[in-house]
Amino acid sequence: MHWLQQLTNGLALGSxxxxxxxGYTMVYGVLRFINFAHSDVLMLGAxxxxxxAPKMEAIFGPQSAIGALVIIVLAAAICAAIxxxxxxxxxxxxxxxxxxxxxxxxxxxxxxxxxxxQHGAVFGAATKPFPKLLPTRELHFAGIEMASNDLxxxxxxxxxxxxxxxxxxxxxxxxxxxxxxxxxQAASLMGVNVNRVISFTxxxxxxxxxxxxxxxxMRAPGIEPLMxxxxxxxxxxxxxxxxxxxxxxxxxxxxLLGVLETVAGGIPxxxxxxxxxxxxILILILIFRPAGLLGKAMIEKV
Amino acid sequence: xxxxxxxxxxxTLAALALTLGAFTGCDKNGGGSATEIxxxxxxxxxxxxxxxxxxxxxxxxxxxEELNAAGxxxxxxxxxxxxxxxxxxxxxxxxxxxLISKNGAVAILGEVASSRSLEAAPxxxxxGVPMISPSSTNxxxxxxxxxxxxxxxxxxxxxxxxxxxxTKTLKAKKVAVFTDVKSDYxxxxxxxxxxxxxxxxxxxxxxxxxxxxxxxxKGQLTTIKAANPDGVFVPGYYTDAALICIQxxxxxxxxxxxxxxxxxxxxxxxxxxxxxxxxxxxxxxAPDVATDLSKKFVADYKKRFNGKLPDAMAALGYxxxxxxxxxxxxxxTTDGAKVRDALAxxxxxxxxxxxxxxxxxxxxxxxxxxxxxxxxxxxxxxTVNP
Numbered sequence: 001m002h003w004l005q006q007l008t009n010g011l012a013l014g015s016x017x018x019x020x021x022x023g024y025t026m027v028y029g030v031l032r033f034i035n036f037a038h039s040d041v042l043m044l045g046a047x048x049x050x051x052x053a054p055k056m057e058a059i060f061g062p063q064s065a066i067g068a069l070v071i072i073v074l075a076a077a078i079c080a081a082i083x084x085x086x087x088x089x090x091x092x093x094x095x096x097x098x099x100x101x102x103x104x105x106x107x108x109x110x111x112x113x114x115x116x117x118q119h120g121a122v123f124g125a126a127t128k129p130f131p132k133l134l135p136t137r138e139l140h141f142a143g144i145e146m147a148s149n150d151l152x153x154x155x156x157x158x159x160x161x162x163x164x165x166x167x168x169x170x171x172x173x174x175x176x177x178x179x180x181x182x183x184x185q186a187a188s189l190m191g192v193n194v195n196r197v198i199s200f201t202x203x204x205x206x207x208x209x210x211x212x213x214x215x216x217x218m219r220a221p222g223i224e225p226l227m228x229x230x231x232x233x234x235x236x237x238x239x240x241x242x243x244x245x246x247x248x249x250x251x252x253x254x255x256l257l258g259v260l261e262t263v264a265g266g267i268p269x270x271x272x273x274x275x276x277x278x279x280x281i282l283i284l285i286l287i288f289r290p291a292g293l294l295g296k297a298m299i300e301k302v
Numbered sequence: 303x304x305x306x307x308x309x310x311x312x313x314t315l316a317a318l319a320l321t322l323g324a325f326t327g328c329d330k331n332g333g334g335s336a337t338e339i340x341x342x343x344x345x346x347x348x349x350x351x352x353x354x355x356x357x358x359x360x361x362x363x364x365x366x367e368e369l370n371a372a373g374x375x376x377x378x379x380x381x382x383x384x385x386x387x388x389x390x391x392x393x394x395x396x397x398x399x400x401l402i403s404k405n406g407a408v409a410i411l412g413e414v415a416s417s418r419s420l421e422a423a424p425x426x427x428x429x430g431v432p433m434i435s436p437s438s439t440n441x442x443x444x445x446x447x448x449x450x451x452x453x454x455x456x457x458x459x460x461x462x463x464x465x466x467x468x469t470k471t472l473k474a475k476k477v478a479v480f481t482d483v484k485s486d487y488x489x490x491x492x493x494x495x496x497x498x499x500x501x502x503x504x505x506x507x508x509x510x511x512x513x514x515x516x517x518x519x520k521g522q523l524t525t526i527k528a529a530n531p532d533g534v535f536v537p538g539y540y541t542d543a544a545l546i547c548i549q550x551x552x553x554x555x556x557x558x559x560x561x562x563x564x565x566x567x568x569x570x571x572x573x574x575x576x577x578x579x580x581x582x583x584x585x586x587x588a589p590d591v592a593t594d595l596s597k598k599f600v601a602d603y604k605k606r607f608n609g610k611l612p613d614a615m616a617a618l619g620y621x622x623x624x625x626x627x628x629x630x631x632x633x634x635t636t637d638g639a640k641v642r643d644a645l646a647x648x649x650x651x652x653x654x655x656x657x658x659x660x661x662x663x664x665x666x667x668x669x670x671x672x673x674x675x676x677x678x679x680x681x682x683x684x685t686v687n688p
Binding site: 002005006009010012013118120124125126127129136138140145146147149150216219220221222224227230231261262263264265266267268271272274275 | 512
């Protein structure tokens with residue numbers, strides 16, 4: 001029973017990692033660099049919801065399902081816009097520069113957002129109580145205890161994963177994304193508007209990060225400007241674990257990491273090293289399977 | 303041509319004179335100018351433990367303002383220079399170095415968190431500048447050297463108090479301990495609690511760790527629940543403690559959780575809401591238990607800070623500044639070594655959070671109080687004397 005409970009805890013945590021990891025992996029897919037500012041978009045998503053919640057409560061009443069949905073959709077839209085803006089202002093001018101330049105810029109953007117938001121005039125550095133968006137209950141079945149929020153997160157994550165698969169595999173935009181990911185130059189010669197595809201990818205990834213940020217804040221209702229750093233690093237590792245650039249891989253990596261961490265946290269003597277587990281996994285993956293669990297090793301032509 | 307060179311020369315000279323003036327203005331040995339005594343304070347005004355630093359700073363500020371209104375110390379006004387360490391590791395060392403070498407502070411006040419006081423203590427010790435921590439309870443803080451003092455009790459006492467409370471009041475036989483491995487305070491308090499609790503005949507059924515700042519504790523809490531304890535001791539700080547209480551309820555761990563003075567912040571109830579209700583923690587002082595001095599302090603503090611009720615950190619912040627002023631008056635100088643000697647012999651100094659007698663380990667020997675969280679407020683339960 002104990003292990004089943006741990007598995008449930010782990011999957012709930014892992015599904016949030018999976019949502020964030022999708023954003024990393026999609027951007028890597030089209031631009032071949034890690035968007036380190038992704039974790040800060042997650043934080044901005046949680047803060048958007050924090051400021052939207054009182055207004056939605058005034059319209060829809062406290063803790064209503066419609067209110068929560070509107071908050072999530074609006075926060076996702078705000079973050080999609082922020083994501084597109086970040087790409088436009090920081091990354092697009094460097095598109096033709098070496099990838100390392102863009103990577104370092106991404107770290108700069110991340111630090112810029114974090115420290116701007118920590119300023120007293122923006123959000124301030126103190127932890128803020130995240131409002132309850134939905135009424136919560138403890139659910140019991142087969143000896144497992146689960147918060148209703150966790151179940152909701154699991155279900156919604158599954159729905160979003162399917163939606164992502166549909167967008168990428170079954171829509172015209174998805175085909176364009178895959179084409180750009182495969183060969184940017186050839187895609188643009190075939191009439192694909194590369195800039196639009198990249199903007200769309202950033203918008204989609206950032207919207208997912210916003211949703212993940214809200215879910216994360218629902219589980220641990222204290223939000224602050226650095227809240228994205230830890231889950232961001234985990235999600236990045238999850239994306240590498242699954243095979244960076246590979247969507248099902250990111251989801252699998254996220255779930256796996258969530259479960260591993262939770263189980264490690266529950267073992268006396270090991271709980272101390274819980275944070276280290278993620279990094280140990282990253283090192284092992286880089287040594288033994290650099291392409292990740294589901295990634296294909298690609299031969300780079302020189 | 304000639305004129306411009308002349309002008310340049312004049313400017314250079316003027317600039318040089320200004321710089322020299324600035325240097326002499328901050329004479330280290332004199333402790334500021336002829337009319338001011340510079341006291342440095344470092345506090346976590348922002349970041350994870352911001353309410354601790356904020357309260358402590360407000361208490362200290364109130365004390366300095368009162369002292370200055372009453373004519374200052376040794377005929378000089380006290381100038382308090384406060385630096386924020388953002389609740390971050392590493393920052394305290396930087397800001398305390400700056401306070402001593404750049405601002406010329408003759409004494410240092412701070413901090414609440416033991417890990418950060420431990421960063422500052424060696425710097426104050428090697429510079430021969432007395433440091434008074436208002437509320438760091440880890441014994442190691444004052445063990446750093448003979449210039450380091452504190453105005454609160456230490457964790458061997460606090461741990462024993464909570465161990466006795468768990469056995470006697472909670473009637474707990476089996477307790478789990480959940481420690482923040484990032485914090486010296488948490489590790490120390492956990493150690494002394496375990497010793498006290500096993501000595502009192504109790505059994506520690508589960509020992510798990512977390513890292514301060516974590517957001518997910520369910521893995522650990524599930525194992526704790528499986529061990530079936532009567533209560534869980536969480537010697538952490540308020541942000542983590544609130545999230546732990548919430549997630550404990552979510553996985554159906556419905557036993558009392560209790561902690562130390564790290565819990566005392568209104569952020570605990572703001573974050574934890576109904577999940578922290580019915581839990582307990584030990585701390586230094588309760589506004590309900592009033593002496594004449596503490597009544598006056600509560601009234602003055604409310605007046606100064608828009609009706610805010612002072613917590614233990616505020617009271618201790620106030621006491622730390624008052625005991626420093628008292629020592630300077632008795633020493634008749636702001637010289638570091640002489641102020642140190644005067645601080646070391648402080649006896650029955652009337653203070654807000656209980657009278658202060660400094661023992662041979664430079665710690666204050668004081669009573670602890672236990673509070674219960676009820677209706678979003680902290681209710682006084684009992685006082686435990688050393």
